[in-house]
Amino acid sequence: MIDTDSARGCLLAGAAGDALGAPVEFRSWQHIERDFGPRGITDYTARGGYGLGAITDDTQMTLFTLEGLLRARERGTDPVEEVRLAYLDWYATQGGGVARRSGELVHDERLHARRAPGLTCLSALGKIAAGQQEVNDSKGCGGVMRVAPVALVAEPEASDREVFTLAGNLARLTHQHPSGYLSAGAFAVMVRALVASASVEEAVEAGLAALREVASEGDRGETERAVRAAVSLARTGVPEPEVIEQRLGGGWTGESALAIAVCAALCAPDLREGVRVAVNHSGDSDSTGSLTGNLLGARYGAEAIPPEWLGPLECRDLIEKLAERI
Template sequence: MDGDLPYDRVIPPDRWLGCLLAGAVGDALGAPVEFLTIDEIRARFGPGGTTGYADAYGGRGRVTDDTQMTLFTLEAMIRAHVGRRLLYFEQQTSSVVQHAYQRWYHTQGVPWHRAGGSYAMEAEPDGWLVRERELFHRRAPGATVLSALQGFAEGAERGTLSHHLNDSKGCGAVMRAAPCALWSEDPLDGFVIGAQAGALTHGHPTGFLTAGTLAFLVHRLLDGAALPEALDDARAELVTWEDSAETVAALDAAVALAKRGRPTPEVLAAELGGGWVGEEALAIGVCAALVAEDLADGLVFAVNHSGDSDSTGAICGNLLGAAHGVGAIPAEWLAELELREVIEQLGGDALIEFSAANSLADPDWRSRYPAW
């Protein structure tokens, strides 16, 4: 995880930004129907379900905590890499991610002196992302995440792969993990960083192993692998991990279901679940990506079911965006997407940081991205 810097890796900008933006689009498509059954969705939108943005949280194209936390995960990747690159000081990447999540916790209405815990050494949190006022909205954040971050702020020990904070395997870890794919040339490093980031809030192995799996899949897709190949590689890695059987079984079920053809929402729920827990959300996102005719079709499929529609839409969007790029996202969806400029700015900055040229010429870089 802390080996050579990934200077030799070429990250395709179109597919990387596609991963971020399509994930946010999937989140926004699913937000209005997250807590509805498929029958309720059809009653509201017609037999085909929702096919575009609808009002949620006071407008159209609004994202949820899934996108918010994905952005803070990405910011943590940049800041941790700045620390490694400049040798400012050495510390665990998971500590930088924890700091980022406490900043997100602050955006949920918690004063910094109570949200930051051991990181609240200054009166205000640092970096540019936490000053974006559009992020200061509560969009149905998960109780497990809030509880874990509150606990850390009050002095609890940080969660790790061996120190489990709880027994939660909710999907709040996997839905934010895609940025961990940037960390290294080796997809295994992305897997480990993703799992470590997941363990900060979710202590059940399935909760954090699904997060590592999504990071691994995105890494392989960015490097040009087809999704079936990426899934085979991810499965081969997963089976080497203790307590991975549940995640492996969910991926196998998703692949098997997709091979039978496009399932109905009822069959999807019966065989893969509702997406409220990590393995179900990952499986539904994977199945949707496998059966998709194109990116838009995949996202519509991913959100029309009885379950956690915003998270399954976000995961499917991460996968299809990494595979097909920004150009595959309908322009009308991008036009109304909340936080689009923030996503593009942060995603572009990540490409600068994770490159051979990096950002040494920018005198403001270290104030935008402090190395911790």
């Protein structure tokens, strides 16, 4: 079993990155810089319709992923099926018509807040709730942003290939383009390496190795190139937001979000700076902040999270309880 502090760090820092980036998601870097200065947003703000420290669908779905995986472990049932049911619970919190409630999180009213939920996730889960087969070609980042718990719940004897495959299968429930689910597999392997005390560099290479082992060259090419570009950019130091956008994109797709998180985690001296780099660009700031927080929180533990980020963090108590169950 993994160290509890690594699990707490991964989940809490992911939520903190989500909360930091949420108010500036969809905003251009020019507007962010105008409102917050040359370093961009560095602390929680209540702007953008969000309360101070408010989480979004990124953290919500991460917690439902974790609930499904814990239920599968406790019952000895299929983790993909249990997480599918957990996602239907999340869909119900967003107003979706689901007759059956399978878990406990669905009854927490805080998780019923609608925080710009991903349209692909809503559409796919709507079809699943209606008993239909979801078929799409989406590579949005809604698959990768929620799978960190796969690394936290994995048994010690599980191989990286098994961790990669499970995370990819969970992402494929809603995102079926290779870059939408292979990025999720690579990310889960990176988190797993970090909770086992690997360096960020080692974790990235572990994720790439698993990607090459599992996926064909044609399927993995886009994700592999994006991660390699992130590694190359990080070697130049902390990049400016415009450079992140030019080289890695806006984080809207799975491979782009993973690349920004990898770059931020590699180039920054600490968790605070890594998350700051990850959210300050013209793109999906809450998702890239969440992924970077997952990575660096897994590596450095909860103590690395700025106390002023932890205090007002929405659902902190719930995250702590789920971390203890791991």
